[in-house]
Amino acid sequence: MAYSLLCMIVFFLGILLWIYHWKNPRCNGKLPPGSMGLPVIGESFQFFAPYTTSDVSPFIKTRMERYGSLFRTSLVGRKIVVSTDPDVNRFIFQQEGKLVQSWYMDSFDDIVGKENVLSSHGFLHKYLRNLVLNMFGSEALKEKHLSELDGLTIKHLQLWSTQPSVELKQAISNMIYDFTVRKLFGWKESRSAEKLRGCYSAFIEGLISFPLNIPGTAYWQCLQGRNKAMKVVKSMLHDRRRASPKKQDRDFLDTIVEEMSKPGSILSEQTALDLLFALPFAAFESASSAVVLALKNLRSNPLALAELTQEHETILREKETKGSSITWKEYKSMTFTHMVINETIRLGNIVPAIFRKVVKDIEIEGYTIPAGWIILACTPAVHLNSTKYQDPLTFNPWRWKGRELNAGSKFFMGFGSGVRLCAGAEFVKLQIAILLHYLVTNHRWTVTNDGKAVRQPGLLFPEGFHVRILNKNSYEVAGER
Numbered sequence: 442m443a444y445s446l447l448c449m450i451v452f453f454l455g456i457l458l459w460i461y462h463w464k465n466p467r468c469n470g471k472l473p474p475g476s477m478g479l480p481v482i483g484e485s486f487q488f489f490a491p492y493t494t495s496d497v498s499p500f501i502k503t504r505m506e507r508y509g510s511l512f513r514t515s516l517v518g519r520k521i522v523v524s525t526d527p528d529v530n531r532f533i534f535q536q537e538g539k540l541v542q543s544w545y546m547d548s549f550d551d552i553v554g555k556e557n558v559l560s561s562h563g564f565l566h567k568y569l570r571n572l573v574l575n576m577f578g579s580e581a582l583k584e585k586h587l588s589e590l591d592g593l594t595i596k597h598l599q600l601w602s603t604q605p606s607v608e609l610k611q612a613i614s615n616m617i618y619d620f621t622v623r624k625l626f627g628w629k630e631s632r633s634a635e636k637l638r639g640c641y642s643a644f645i646e647g648l649i650s651f652p653l654n655i656p657g658t659a660y661w662q663c664l665q666g667r668n669k670a671m672k673v674v675k676s677m678l679h680d681r682r683r684a685s686p687k688k689q690d691r692d693f694l695d696t697i698v699e700e701m702s703k704p705g706s707i708l709s710e711q712t713a714l715d716l717l718f719a720l721p722f723a724a725f726e727s728a729s730s731a732v733v734l735a736l737k738n739l740r741s742n743p744l745a746l747a748e749l750t751q752e753h754e755t756i757l758r759e760k761e762t763k764g765s766s767i768t769w770k771e772y773k774s775m776t777f778t779h780m781v782i783n784e785t786i787r788l789g790n791i792v793p794a795i796f797r798k799v800v801k802d803i804e805i806e807g808y809t810i811p812a813g814w815i816i817l818a819c820t821p822a823v824h825l826n827s828t829k830y831q832d833p834l835t836f837n838p839w840r841w842k843g844r845e846l847n848a849g850s851k852f853f854m855g856f857g858s859g860v861r862l863c864a865g866a867e868f869v870k871l872q873i874a875i876l877l878h879y880l881v882t883n884h885r886w887t888v889t890n891d892g893k894a895v896r897q898p899g900l901l902f903p904e905g906f907h908v909r910i911l912n913k914n915s916y917e918v919a920g921e922r
Contacts, residue, residue, distance in 0.1 A: 466513075466520060469802060470809025473522055475504065475513035483515025489651050491897035495788060495834055497821045498898060501525065505822065511806055517547065517652060521815045525822030527829070529805060531851035533797055533816055538563060544798035544815055548652040552663045554715030565707060569716060572700070573864040576624065576693050577724075582871055583769045586624070591766040593620055594875045598884055601910045606889045608905040609736070610729045617725040617872060625720060626677055627692040637670050641722050667718070674717050678710070693717075723865060727791055728872045733906045734789040735781060735873065738836040740888060745781065745838050750881040752777045757882055767875060778874050780841040785873075786855035788836055790821040793898040795854060820854050886910045 464477050478484035487500050496502065501523065504512050510526040524530050533541055542562050545553075561569055575581060582590075597616045601607045618638055652660050681698050697717065700708045739746040756771050795818040803810040810816065825833040829852045830840065856866040863869075880886065892904025 466811070468809055468811050470804065471807065473511045473513045473806075473808045473810070474508040475523075477513065477515045477520070481518050483518065485516050485651055488514075488516050489897055491895050491901075493893050493895055495790075495894075497525075497819070497825055498793075498896065501819055501822060510822075511808060519546075519815050520811075520813070521817050522810050523817045523819055525819045526806075527823050527826065527851040530795075530818040530823065530854070532805065533803075533818060534795075536803075537797075540801050540803050541797040541799055541816065544796045546652075546796070548660055548663075551652065552660075552667050553719050554667075554711070556709070556712040556715045561712075565712075568707060569712070570864050572696065572716070573720070576696070577865050577868040579867050582867060587769060587772070587871070588766045590620065590872065590875055594879055595883075598876075598879050598910065599912075602884060602912050604910075606907045606909050609908050610733045610902055610906055613729040613732050613876070614725040617728055618721055621721050621724040623692070625693045625717060627690070627694060637673055637721060641666060641670070670718055671714060674714055678714065678717065693720075724868065727865075728869045730791050730900055730902075731782070731785055731789065731869065731873055732876055733902065734791075734894070735785045735877065736886070736888075736908070737891070737894075737906070738785060738788065739781070742836050745836070746881070748777050748838075749781055749877065753878045753882045756878070767878060772871060772874055775874055775878075777838065778877060779870065780838040781877070782870055782873050783841050783853070783855065784836060784838045787824045787830070787853060788834070789900065790824055790855075790896075791900050792820055792855070792857075793896065793900075794819060795857065818854070823852060823854060826852065880910075883913050884910050885913055 466472065466477065476484065478487075484500070488498075490500065492499055497505070504514070504523070505525055511522065511524055511529060513520070513522050515521060524533065537543070543566070577586075593616060597612070601612060615638070618641075622637065651658075654661050654664065677694065678697070681694050682701070686699070687695055694717070697708070697713050700706055701710065701713060739749065752775060756767075756774070760771075797816045797818070799810050799812050799814045799816060802812050824830070827833050856863040856869075886908045888907070889909050890904065890907035892902050892906055895901045895903055
């Protein structure tokens with residue numbers, strides 16, 4: 442009896458000691474203030490709780506008020522320091538490869554792949570990034586893709602105008618997906634690639650989610666989608682490796698096969714598969730979300746819509762060849778359009794957080810962030826900083842007048858920052874600009890179902906965003922100007 446009682450006392454003391462160490466982590470200096478929450482679970486449920494405002498999440502906002510711009514927490518078993526300070530974030534990004542390295546939540550790596558381009562480091566990251574830039578960077582867009590994107594947008598807008606209502610985000614996603622898989626896998630394999638589309642349907646819900654692998658959860662559904670998609674991608678890769686090399690009409694898959702066959706290549710099959718799997722989703726998700734947010738914002742700001750329309754109608758009037766495709770020079774001249782895009786990205790916060798893993802103890806702001814901890818740079822807290830942006834929750838494209846529109850900064854992390862500035866940023870902006878051009882010059886739209894945006898913390902549109910698109914001439918004839 443006494444022995445059993447002693448065992449129980451030791452057990453409970455062990456539990457209490459474990460809880461104490463959890464709530465008071467070891468540190469060679471002074472940790473930022475904050476709470477570690479429950480053991481293992483931490484404050485995960487509060488972090489992932491959905492909200493519908495465009496403001497900083499309630500989770501971050503309440504802790505900023507309580508602890509300041511730098512605080513500690515724990516999410517899904519990871520010890521994390523959240524930074525809402527632009528100067529701290531800038532310092533952290535400058536330490537890439539020195540004091541920190543890129544990191545993503547375990548749920549992200551499980552779904553996108555542990556050897557994906559975003560989670561890679563050093564030379565491998567640079568190598569994979571260059572592969573993507575060669576396919577979707579500015580030069581490739583200018584020389585190879587611009588005219589095709591132009592024609593594809595005209596075609597789809599015309600198709601949508603024949604329908605009584607269109608769920609715009611899904612429609613844009615499908616359009617960009619079709620274009621992307623053709624560039625990745627080619628025309629012949631596009632039928633196989635169509636099988637991939639359904640596999641991505643639940644991705645945004647589970648990409649940054651609580652990693653609960655139970656049937657029915659968003660995380661579980663994402664993993665099922667990944668498994669199905671990887672079988673398709675792997676089959677296409679193996680088929681292409683067995684085929685004779687093409688001399689013409691080469692696509693990204695040809696480039697991958699060629700790189701893998703080089704002596705001493707660092708491109709493993711798994712890395713290639715993760716890259717091919719992630720690119721279609723990356724291509725359509727951010728652009729489709731941004732277009733929906735842009736139309737929502739323009740709808741509430743008639744002056745911005747009028748100036749945007751005027752800019753594009755001026756481009757039409759000054760064309761040397763009437764009816765010709767948009768040129769790269771015209772795209773680069775769309776100053777106000779780029780202001781609209783930046784303001785949409787700033788206010789929308791499609792990427793809600795940027796993570797870095799600490800590899801050496803960091804001393805900053807009088808605190809120590811231990812090696813092994815994760816730093817979460819909170820994008821919304823920077824983009825909605827009232828000391829930098831007047832009335833930060835107001836859609837105001839003119840605030841970008843005279844500012845740099847094509848790069849990241851400590852106050853604008855919409856496409857990442859530092860050496861990890863998004864390789865597909867120009868691709869996304871070009872898609873948005875072309876669609877806005879033809880939407881405001883050749884068409885008009887009315888919203889039939891303005892579903893609310895939900896964040897958890899990723900951006901979702903559970904009810905969709907339904908619009909009726911009409912050709913400009915028929916719209917004016919009907920007197921619906």
